[in-house]
Amino acid sequence: MAEDVVFAPVRVLAEGIRxxxxxxxxxxxxxxxxxxxxxxxxNAVVTVTRARALEQARRAEAEIAAGRYRGPLHGIPYxxxxxxxxxxxxPTTWGAAPFRDRVFDFDATVILxxxxxxxxxxxxxAMVELAGGMGYRQPNAAFTGPGVNPWNREAWSGGxxxxxxxxxxxxxxxxxxxxxxxxxxxxxxxxxGVSGLRPTYGRVSRHGAMALCWTLDKLGPxxxxxxxxxxxxxxxxxxxxxxPTTMDRxxxxxxxxxxxxxxxxxxxxxxxxxxxxxxxxxxxxxxxVLKGLGTVDEVTLxxxxxxxxxxxxxxxxxASAFEDLIESGGIAGLTxxxxxxxxxxxxxxxxxxxxxxxxxRGVMAREVDRVxxxxxxxxxxxxxxxxxxxxxxxxxxxxxTARDVMGAVGNGAGxxxxxxxxxxxxxxxxxxxxxxxxxxxxxxxxxxxxxxxxATDWHARRPAEV
Amino acid sequence: MTEAEAVRAEVxxxxxxxxxxxxxxxxxxxxxxVRTSIEGIVQASRALRAVRLGNADEPAQPFGAYRADP
Numbered sequence: 001m002a003e004d005v006v007f008a009p010v011r012v013l014a015e016g017i018r019x020x021x022x023x024x025x026x027x028x029x030x031x032x033x034x035x036x037x038x039x040x041x042x043n044a045v046v047t048v049t050r051a052r053a054l055e056q057a058r059r060a061e062a063e064i065a066a067g068r069y070r071g072p073l074h075g076i077p078y079x080x081x082x083x084x085x086x087x088x089x090x091p092t093t094w095g096a097a098p099f100r101d102r103v104f105d106f107d108a109t110v111i112l113x114x115x116x117x118x119x120x121x122x123x124x125x126a127m128v129e130l131a132g133g134m135g136y137r138q139p140n141a142a143f144t145g146p147g148v149n150p151w152n153r154e155a156w157s158g159g160x161x162x163x164x165x166x167x168x169x170x171x172x173x174x175x176x177x178x179x180x181x182x183x184x185x186x187x188x189x190x191x192x193g194v195s196g197l198r199p200t201y202g203r204v205s206r207h208g209a210m211a212l213c214w215t216l217d218k219l220g221p222x223x224x225x226x227x228x229x230x231x232x233x234x235x236x237x238x239x240x241x242x243x244p245t246t247m248d249r250x251x252x253x254x255x256x257x258x259x260x261x262x263x264x265x266x267x268x269x270x271x272x273x274x275x276x277x278x279x280x281x282x283x284x285x286x287x288x289v290l291k292g293l294g295t296v297d298e299v300t301l302x303x304x305x306x307x308x309x310x311x312x313x314x315x316x317x318x319a320s321a322f323e324d325l326i327e328s329g330g331i332a333g334l335t336x337x338x339x340x341x342x343x344x345x346x347x348x349x350x351x352x353x354x355x356x357x358x359x360x361r362g363v364m365a366r367e368v369d370r371v372x373x374x375x376x377x378x379x380x381x382x383x384x385x386x387x388x389x390x391x392x393x394x395x396x397x398x399x400x401t402a403r404d405v406m407g408a409v410g411n412g413a414g415x416x417x418x419x420x421x422x423x424x425x426x427x428x429x430x431x432x433x434x435x436x437x438x439x440x441x442x443x444x445x446x447x448x449x450x451x452x453x454x455a456t457d458w459h460a461r462r463p464a465e466v
Numbered sequence: 467m468t469e470a471e472a473v474r475a476e477v478x479x480x481x482x483x484x485x486x487x488x489x490x491x492x493x494x495x496x497x498x499x500v501r502t503s504i505e506g507i508v509q510a511s512r513a514l515r516a517v518r519l520g521n522a523d524e525p526a527q528p529f530g531a532y533r534a535d536p
Contacts, residue, residue, distance in 0.1 A: 215527065305513035305517065307510075308510035308514055309514065315507070342500070344484050347488075348483065348504045353510075353511040356514045359524065360514060360517060361525070362524065362526035
């Protein structure tokens with residue numbers, strides 16, 4: 001099969017499959033081969049699910065030949081972050097050595113929904129151990145090793161959906177599913193130069209996904225384009241009785257929307273403070289593009305301790321979610337030395353302070369919605385820096401070593417955001433642009449991101465050695 | 467007591483709790499790391515407490531009474 005399918009967007013592959021120019025079995029073989037051959041180069045893969053993939057691909061091929069085409073994910077290979085439960089003897093490791101042999105006897109709802117859409121599970125993808133919830137400070141924080149960036153193999157791909165980002169960037173899968181508690185979809189998407197969508201909290205069922213923070217965790221797609229993210233979201237969104245936080249809101253992705261649509265963008269005052277020069281410069285160039293797509297106005301949020309609100313919720317819930325592992329001393333088996341003890345400190349979070357954070361979260365959600373109401377999206381750099389080097393320290397707003405008001409507000413308030421590549425910075429590493437919208441406005445931010453991608457070609461750039 | 471002294475006292479109190487619970491597992495370097503983390507937690511909690519809220523400002527947390535069918 002021609003290598004040009006490797007970096008074709010899902011929408012293009014889908015058209016080839018629907019028209020029977022592309023064989024799902026051949027497509028699966030192509031990506032399985034790349035996962036097995038190139039996956040180790042990027043520490044991107046935990047398990048290649050060859051048997052399950054070929055079974056699903058053969059079924060897809062037979063159904064399509066019989067005229068039973070299910071839709072745009074039918075026959076499309078994908079990878080799932082290894083915190084999504086999978087049956088059939090496929091391990092689900094959460095990226096953590098203490099769980100490296102653990103097997104579930106059921107599939108996460110997202111896995112079932114993708115199967116129902118006809119997608120082909122080709123791999124469980126590497127991740128930072130326990131989705132980074134134990135306080136890691138370095139890329140080497142998974143039993144599979146540090147996630148390696150396809151754009152520069154001395155740089156990091158994460159985190160925490162490290163493999164989901166690098167696998168898409170390296171053409172190992174057309175799309176992947178990741179998770180975000182605070183930054184874990186947008187960061188690897190930005191670091192790896194791909195598109196990543198963090199859906200509204202409650203849009204996608206987390207049943208069968210590792211819980212890090214019950215009120216912050218979201219699942220979402222990483223793909224080559226924002227448009228592809230919309231195709232995947234339609235397949236995985238929806239109410240699930242097994243996850244009571246999911247809302248009964250029908251989601252349909254209508255496509256990128258009409259050309260020429262005008263958008264209203266807002267930029268938080270000071271949002272580039274603390275950003276690397278290249279990040280700031282690329283964002284300024286992006287704003288010039290966005291001015292061609294609509295209006296761009298500076299906006300402000302009231303002075304609240306946004307980072308502290310979301311950080312306190314994250315630390316307290318993560319400490320509770322992993323109470324057994326922490327109190328038993330099981331965290332000593334984790335890879336990053338700091339992950340073996342940092343969580344002990346979280347016993348110092350008082351219940352009253354956690355509740356104060358939850359009360360302030362309500363204020364935060366109302367205030368940001370007020371700011372967003374007259375806008376289609378807030379725009380900002382996806383990350384303040386390019387990817388960290390493998391031997392370096394990861395700057396993180398979660399630990400307070402970086403500033404991320406957009407991440408604190410967006411995750412704390414459960415708002416959708418999409419990150420897309422918008423240039424390159426130091427060491428040839430990608431930078432990114434994020435669009436964050438009101439709750440349930442995934443289609444608005446996706447349309448804005450797609451319009452940006454129609455006006456630029458950063459999403460079409462490929463690493464040199466893949 | 468100055469602000470810095472108050473923070474330090476709070477950190478030491480909370481560190482004593484953590485040391486009591488987990489100290490036997492922690493070497494000096496790890497304990498120093500825990501102290502740094504607690505300093506961050508204390509700073510965050512003080513920032514949260516500095517914002518005044520009204521009695522009716524509830525936690526943004528859904529809870530519903532549960533009853534199995536029927």
